[in-house]
Amino acid sequence: MTQALPSEAEQDQVMEISMGPQHPSTHGVFRMDIRLDGERVLRLKPVIGYLHRNHEKIAEAASYLAAIPYTDRLDYLCSMTNNWGYALAVEKLAGLTVPERAEYIRVIVSELTRLQNHASVVGFLLQDMGASGTPLMYAFREREKVMDLFESLSGARMMCNYMRFGGVRVDCSAEWLSQAAKVVAGFNGFLDEFERLLTGNEILMARTQGVGVLPRELAINAGVTGPGLRASGVNYDLRKVDSYGVYGRFEFRVPLGEHGDVYDRYMMRVLEMRESLRILEQALRDIPSGPFMDPKARLRGLRPKVGEAYARIESPKGELGFYLISDGSPNPYRYRVRPPSLINLTVLEDMCLGQSIADVVVILGSIDIVLGEVDR
């Protein structure tokens, strides 16, 4: 991990550069202290904390219910999956069950979240590569449709605050489901368009293939999760491994990469979107009617028994975990978020060493971080 210090003659050529926190492609207030030889990276240290607001402390002072809106603000692109991770942890801690219909709604909104997250991440990646915003705008055009769905369901486009332990906040109407089906049906066309624009593009291939290679062993050891892990060829998708919710009932495949480079990470996301569409089609077809909340669940004044629970879900960024310790009082004694964005950053330096500064932004873009979650 420690880089040999350059000799004195070399030191004249070494340039220290601080990328961020105000930089167009650090995806927020992220900073990297980089030592450069020409444009080659000799050392890279991530510096974070500019958006730190001590989310965990805030949640420990609030009731179990009041923490849900705060989870929206972790990874602000995927509030639905954040809600789910937290709700799952509380359900485990308090022994609540979730009705069928709510489980299906959860799957539907989470897969929609995955679609919009992956689409915009690919757009951002291309933006980092200098593509004048075209792929990003196409992605945002489609994301808008998903966000409209979220708005009509939960009342907000990004900060959905939709799931509750024991179910979801409001039921979805038949009209909403048919609207969602329409969006899902149209999404394949968008993916085809996206791939025609990008996947075969020689510049994109040249910029991404063989860049930022993450070896399989390092990926596992460094706790990289999500598309980044699967791009390195590790078959580990929590939707399959844990089959939380009702994921066990759906037929879908887990795409696996071979090289573990930026191109593989990009393709993982594209292919995962296609698989998400399959899940969505099945979920929208099979959704049962029934209650959407566990009647036993008490939202206000929940006092779980003394104990602890760790729950994790496959969020679009990776494994999102929530660790709760209850001391029997109405607010959690310990509330911990396992942020996939932060832990995926561990290997940033390993991936960037020896690459050029132009690759650094691309590699960072391919890791897919959201600073709300990194800094909490």
Place this chain on the structure above:
Amino acid sequence: MTLEEIRSRLEAFVPGCHAEIVVNGSPSAQNSLLIDRQHGLQAAMYLRDHPELQLDFCSNVTAVDWPDREKAEKIKTKRIVDGVEKEVEETKKTTIPGYLEVVYHLFSIAKKEGPVVLRMHTANRTDEVTLQSLTPVWRSAEFQEREAFDLFGIVFEGHPDLRRILMWEGFTDHPMRKDYVPPPDDDLEILAVSEPGA
């Protein structure tokens, strides 16, 4: 392998290691394994490399602050009263010294199993807050142990790069501790107002 088997194997194969099962009372029933602080690293190595366990993935590393508590309990003591030894029952208030606890959630990607929850305690909350770092075993602990150091003040021995991560260099307190008192809100405003003029 059940937790009990893991515990007995740990004690058998890691010399001197003392492990204890901590029962979790909640419906999640995720029991955990408390390892003594001298053998954390060895135990972790064993757990990772054991072919039947292969806990190659350390998902979550976090710390918990348990401050000093007062506990009232009835105890029987032998005391010499009026020259005769008698058994006396009396209520005694004891202060249970607090400690800082680190929790590791381990999973196995190879076997798709887990979690195995590992815990370690520091000796106290003030001066003996050192624990063995497990970063050499799992790189994923690197940032998370830095975070525990930053927010809880646990010092990890053997960590390659133990610096503050979320708070700034020069910050002295540890905000996630239960007894942390945040500076009053208006401090920020005073700073903002006084700086340009002064």
Place this chain on the structure above:
Amino acid sequence: MLGEGIVKGLAETARNFLGSFIEKDRLVTVQYPEERLPVVEAARMFPFLIYDGVDQEEGLRCVACQICEKECPPQCIHIEKSKDKKPDFIGKQQFYPAVFDIDVSVCMSCQICVEVCPFDAIRMDNEFELSTDDRFAGLLWPKEKLAMPNEHYLAIHPTEATEVEARRAEEKAQAEAKKASQPAAVAK
């Protein structure tokens, strides 16, 4: 062959360029002040307090139970309970808020206060054009500004509001029936 993907990409952007003139589906931008999207029923901005009838003070449903104040995640609600009591819609004597302030610069529109309110007294408004040049007093909304007639609630969340109306009417009927039966019981 080198250049094939680039040519394909150029064709795709050309298609989108032309498509943005022809297909409405491609040009999704809404020219905001002139064009407006219909506000969805579930939309939420900042809370308001409901009052029945015409008089704000009389009809305010809030009974100053302070549950929302406690549950509010960013702690933006400030309530001071009244000393005296006034009758509510079923005639029961209840406290009322002497002071009810919401700091909307802190409020994060999460709707937790709505969910925990047992009296259907607080709901989310969908008014979003709220800019003001006074960022302190202009964004601290007192009871007078927060209070809205029930008709407003019926207008912006019709489905939910009719349910609430029906439930309240039933409660009121029950209470009146009880009241009607009570003198009889006394007489017995």
Place this chain on the structure above:
Amino acid sequence: MQPSDQVFVLLKHWLVGRSPAVMQPGVSILLTIVPILLIFPVLFAVTTVLERKGLGRIQNRYGPNRVGPYGILQPLADGLKSLTKEDIVPSSADRTVHFLAPLVLLAVAFLPYAVLPMGRNMVAVNLDSGVLFFFAIGAISELSVFMAGWSSRNKYSLLGAMRAVAQMISYEVPLLLSSIAVIMAAGSLSTVEIVEKQSGFSGIFPHWYVLTPWGFAGFILFMIAATAETNRSPFDLPEGESEIIAGYYIEYSGFKFALFFLGEYLGMFAISGLGITLFLGGWSAPLPFLTWVPSWIWFFGKLLGLIIGFIWVRGTLPRLRMDQLMNFAWKFMLPMALVVVVSAGAWRFLPQGVTRWLVSMVFIAAAYVLLARGVETRNKIAKRTYRFAE
């Protein structure tokens, strides 16, 4: 010859004739320079709107549409904004050089227009070595870029300047080589003569060099090199906003920044103008029955066409990396340009007919296939298939 074709030439002669004899040379010069100084900045203004609206439409947006009808007054607002902005000079910057850099760029950007024939008889100076003059002047712009990058004392701007200099010098080679093919075919370095050589027709086909196999390949190479030379996407590395923020003009604000912008676009117009002159027949009409349209309309029409091409490419492609860019210049563009030169020579000496078309085409296609394969193997780019776990 229609009077509309020569309207500007006649106007100039009339105005010069009206002035006192002593001042006539001065007036003549003034009347040549001032229109160039006016027309191209106006074209710059039009292009910025066009670019923003075009990119907008490519990205399914409206683009600027608030200032004036359809947003056409946007450049006016932009200009006003940059005029009223504070001019910030970093305290550690070399103030003199920092101040001079945009001026040098602008001065250099205007000079090449002297040799561009913008219509029949519409050229400021008919130099015998016009093309040479063009390239010689064009090379100075690298100086101003380096001045800007160096004097700002910013690491990003230094990186940008280094990139710019390396890139511009490398791409000048294929740029020159692909024009050499034309110079060989035309047998002249004078831009006016090159255009005149192309203004005939055989049947309905004009004698443009782009309509020969080597000319077509040369034109593509020329435009790629021109894109790199003017730092436009996908070769906008010197200012790569996602990597080194704005490269060499990161420390420029207000009107100096606007001047840089103007200089860049002027460079783009000039090099497009040269491309038109060399390959697209300059001001000559594309079809024989369209010769009644004034020649200057053809020139500016073609210029607009190339600008649209630049915008289109910018809206589609991501940026290359520095080493790939250099590899592409030296290992693909340079050999390809040499092949074009050789094939242009063969074209000249082979007898007219199908044979020379065939020879030229096969030669260029074979070279392309070989070199393209080289690029692909060197960059290790390949289409991939993926496996799935159930």
